Amino acid sequence: MPDASPSFQLADADVEFFNRELASFVPDRVFDSHLHLGRRSDYAPMHQKLVANTPEVADMPTYRAHMEWLAPGRRLVGGLVLPTTLAGERMDEGNARAAEEARRDAGSTSAVIVHPDMTADKLRLDIETHKPAALKPYHLMSARRPTGDSHMNEFLPEHTVAVADEYGLPVVMHMVRARALADPSNQQMIRDYCTKYPKMKMVLAHCARGFNPSHTADGIESLVGLENVYFDNSCNCEAGAHIAILRAFGPDRLMWGSDYPFSNMRGKCVAFNDSFTWFYDCDHDLGPYSIDANQKFTLVGLECLRALKFACMACGLSNSQVEDVFYNNAVRLYGRS
Numbered sequence: 001m002p003d004a005s006p007s008f009q010l011a012d013a014d015v016e017f018f019n020r021e022l023a024s025f026v027p028d029r030v031f032d033s034h035l036h037l038g039r040r041s042d043y044a045p046m047h048q049k050l051v052a053n054t055p056e057v058a059d060m061p062t063y064r065a066h067m068e069w070l071a072p073g074r075r076l077v078g079g080l081v082l083p084t085t086l087a088g089e090r091m092d093e094g095n096a097r098a099a100e101e102a103r104r105d106a107g108s109t110s111a112v113i114v115h116p117d118m119t120a121d122k123l124r125l126d127i128e129t130h131k132p133a134a135l136k137p138y139h140l141m142s143a144r145r146p147t148g149d150s151h152m153n154e155f156l157p158e159h160t161v162a163v164a165d166e167y168g169l170p171v172v173m174h175m176v177r178a179r180a181l182a183d184p185s186n187q188q189m190i191r192d193y194c195t196k197y198p199k200m201k202m203v204l205a206h207c208a209r210g211f212n213p214s215h216t217a218d219g220i221e222s223l224v225g226l227e228n229v230y231f232d233n234s235c236n237c238e239a240g241a242h243i244a245i246l247r248a249f250g251p252d253r254l255m256w257g258s259d260y261p262f263s264n265m266r267g268k269c270v271a272f273n274d275s276f277t278w279f280y281d282c283d284h285d286l287g288p289y290s291i292d293a294n295q296k297f298t299l300v301g302l303e304c305l306r307a308l309k310f311a312c313m314a315c316g317l318s319n320s321q322v323e324d325v326f327y328n329n330a331v332r333l334y335g336r337s
């Protein structure tokens, strides 16, 4: 078990899952608001076991082929390509690779990494060099240990937010701290940054990291009234946080995202008590606890799509509002102009 990694392949049961659960829900035209392309070896050491079965080099053609597992036959117009270099090493290479992959795909754009130690001028240089559609900070670059306890300004300092504002760029924020949006420090910093820098857009990834829906549901009211807050739902496998967002902000602020390659692993993120955890096929045999001894996991990205479907049903979204979530909202924010 310690050396096991989630499998990365399509099974007949996944195709059946899509046809049964999702074929009538996923629109014809989609834009992926959150995906990672680059070298597998560039992921952080702590993620290496997790990504061991993903492609050694995830490029645009590979990604497009693998998206057929999640959205077969759909017109994937493009996506926002984030680097794999999220630990603060080889940032320049990661930025360049993400930009190059996006450039070879007519509908796609890319993001550049924000390191808390970089100067405003270095960030401006990266923006001028790569012409990104977004900025990507990550907690692994924070000086605090453990990095998962970091306050937002410890990995997204104010001078970098000011640069985002200068260029009118979105920031793709994977919040940390135990209770994510329910944490008063996170609420305060989002409000402060969004109010002081109104041309910057704050995109709270993973439904505001609402892997435990209670955290997003408990904190969402603190953001109401902010015009520059958005959400992607990447890898969020439960409906609750999606529902909280749709109820508080309506269907114009939520965007579907895959978080490829994590989307194509076999598993699910599940809330328990006041936290959450990831279950993967390599660690858990579902049979003994299931009504079906042969029960298997499906792909994370398919679970995520089903959660989104239930949220859209619960909130009564029309077909055109569902199309906004899958396409229009993200193209407005990230698409090529």
Ligand SMILES: [Zn+2]
Pocket: 034, 036, 082, 259
């Ligand atoms: Zn991601």
